Amino acid sequence: MSFDRAELAAIGRRGGLDAVGFCTAEPFTETADALIRRKQAGLHAGMQFTYRNPQRSTDPQNLLPSAVALVVGAVEYEAQAVSLNGEGVSDSSPADVTPFARVAAYARSDYYTVLKKGLQAVADALHSCGHKAVVTADSNALVDRAAAHRAAIGWWGKNSNILVPSLGSLVVLGSVVTDAPIVTSNPEPLPDGCGTCQKCLEGCPTGAIIAPGTVDARRCLAWLVQAEGVFDPDYRVALGDRIYGCDDCSDVCPPNRLRIRRKSDPQVVDQQSFVELLELLESSDEELLSRFGRWYIPRREPRYLRRNALVVLANVADPSDPRTSAVVEQALRDPDPMIRAHGVWCARRLKLGLTELQGADDPLVRAELQRSVPSRVAV
Numbered sequence: 001m002s003f004d005r006a007e008l009a010a011i012g013r014r015g016g017l018d019a020v021g022f023c024t025a026e027p028f029t030e031t032a033d034a035l036i037r038r039k040q041a042g043l044h045a046g047m048q049f050t051y052r053n054p055q056r057s058t059d060p061q062n063l064l065p066s067a068v069a070l071v072v073g074a075v076e077y078e079a080q081a082v083s084l085n086g087e088g089v090s091d092s093s094p095a096d097v098t099p100f101a102r103v104a105a106y107a108r109s110d111y112y113t114v115l116k117k118g119l120q121a122v123a124d125a126l127h128s129c130g131h132k133a134v135v136t137a138d139s140n141a142l143v144d145r146a147a148a149h150r151a152a153i154g155w156w157g158k159n160s161n162i163l164v165p166s167l168g169s170l171v172v173l174g175s176v177v178t179d180a181p182i183v184t185s186n187p188e189p190l191p192d193g194c195g196t197c198q199k200c201l202e203g204c205p206t207g208a209i210i211a212p213g214t215v216d217a218r219r220c221l222a223w224l225v226q227a228e229g230v231f232d233p234d235y236r237v238a239l240g241d242r243i244y245g246c247d248d249c250s251d252v253c254p255p256n257r258l259r260i261r262r263k264s265d266p267q268v269v270d271q272q273s274f275v276e277l278l279e280l281l282e283s284s285d286e287e288l289l290s291r292f293g294r295w296y297i298p299r300r301e302p303r304y305l306r307r308n309a310l311v312v313l314a315n316v317a318d319p320s321d322p323r324t325s326a327v328v329e330q331a332l333r334d335p336d337p338m339i340r341a342h343g344v345w346c347a348r349r350l351k352l353g354l355t356e357l358q359g360a361d362d363p364l365v366r367a368e369l370q371r372s373v374p375s376r377v378a379v
């Protein structure tokens, strides 16, 4: 028994995929070159993921030596919600409202589980007729966007995302790598849908899209919230109220605004659009990992959630709220110098005192005390 592409696509769609495409499993040599070039230029900001071993992450035969084809799938995710801290990314929040931080749309629910389930349905069908098939999505093993592009699921947007006709870029992507001979050639690439539009380049709050299709991760907020160490001071104000991910270059994108809304899917419940900052800063390590463990957190260390929360708090909190001053004071006394350093930033930006500060001689804390802190603009 064997399957044709239409049957496999139908199996994937029944399994939950919103778009399915097919292509050959030859190495993605142009992407390997791009990874190497960007790494040399420092644009990867020290990231590992697909950058760790470009030859490996661009050759599907590393996942399955007998691979000849890819079945690429996309699952749509829900769109952006507005900030709860007043209008847009506000520098002040109403005194009677606890400060919130915003979670990027792709991270609000476990869309990757839905995606992998749809891809697994395809893999199971291939297994059932004697073929080998391996599912990969958002791993270090394959460049998902290059696969989606080759399979003609979408076009490369200038924001470097793949845009799927009628769905836009609000999709997560993955593949089934198989030895089933379901393709002999690649489909025609989809026509470019960006045209003269430049909205994502203009709309990025940090200027991270340095050329159409090229992101400098050193400036990208989606990376900075995941990066280890001290949060780059140059981008702390631009972080606004984002605690995880950044949607600006997707939000401004016209195809995303025009997209046809997804069907109501009980598997995909918007679970986590906003995080209560004070609650986060009052939580234990165990509580933080149980609530946010699905996110990429450097070394699985909850201190990075607290670091990000302090940077956001500095942007959105009401300094006259006693609960806010209590969590800032707690940060100033924290045994971890990185948390104390961000506590100093937060206290200074909110114009709260530093009397509770301990361990001021630590180099990270000293550097923070010497830094100039931009004042908050009243709105």
Ligand code: B12
Binding pocket: 030, 031, 034, 035, 038, 047, 049, 050, 051, 104, 105, 106, 137, 138, 139, 140, 141, 142, 143, 144, 145, 146, 156, 157, 158, 159, 160, 161, 162, 163, 169, 170, 171, 172, 173, 174, 212, 213, 214, 215, 217, 220, 222, 223, 226, 244, 245, 246, 247, 249, 250
């Ligand atoms: C590392 C990574 C990041 C990094 C770096 C992003 C980047 N642009 O490279 C950071 C942490 C910043 C990031 C952020 C986000 N990410 Co990310 N990320 C990845 C990861 C793990 C690897 C991507 C990679 O290899 N990049 C390396 C470079 C070389 O790739 P590239 O930018 O795509 O380069 C190509 C284009 O430049 C194109 N190209 C070349 N010349 C030209 C010229 C023109 C004019 C154009 C338009 C294109 C073009 O060819 C290059 C080579 O193929 C993938 C998962 C995976 N395993 O693939 C997810 C992935 C790319 N991320 C994803 C998502 C959802 C996001 C965010 C939207 C999340 C968020 N809301 O915060 C943001 C978007 C930021 C952005 N504008 O890219 C999705 C993308 C979905 C889609 N529709 O495209 C992926 C595929 C995860 C998944 N499996 O669904 N991400």
Ligand code: SF4
Binding pocket: 159, 203, 204, 205, 206, 207, 208, 209, 215, 219, 220, 221, 222, 246, 247, 248, 249, 250
């Ligand atoms: S995710 Fe945010 S910071 Fe990164 S390129 Fe897009 S708009 Fe810029």
Ligand code: SF4
Binding pocket: 157, 158, 159, 160, 193, 194, 195, 197, 198, 199, 200, 201, 249, 252, 253, 254, 255
């Ligand atoms: S904002 Fe405009 S240029 Fe950027 S990806 Fe969307 S359509 Fe393309």
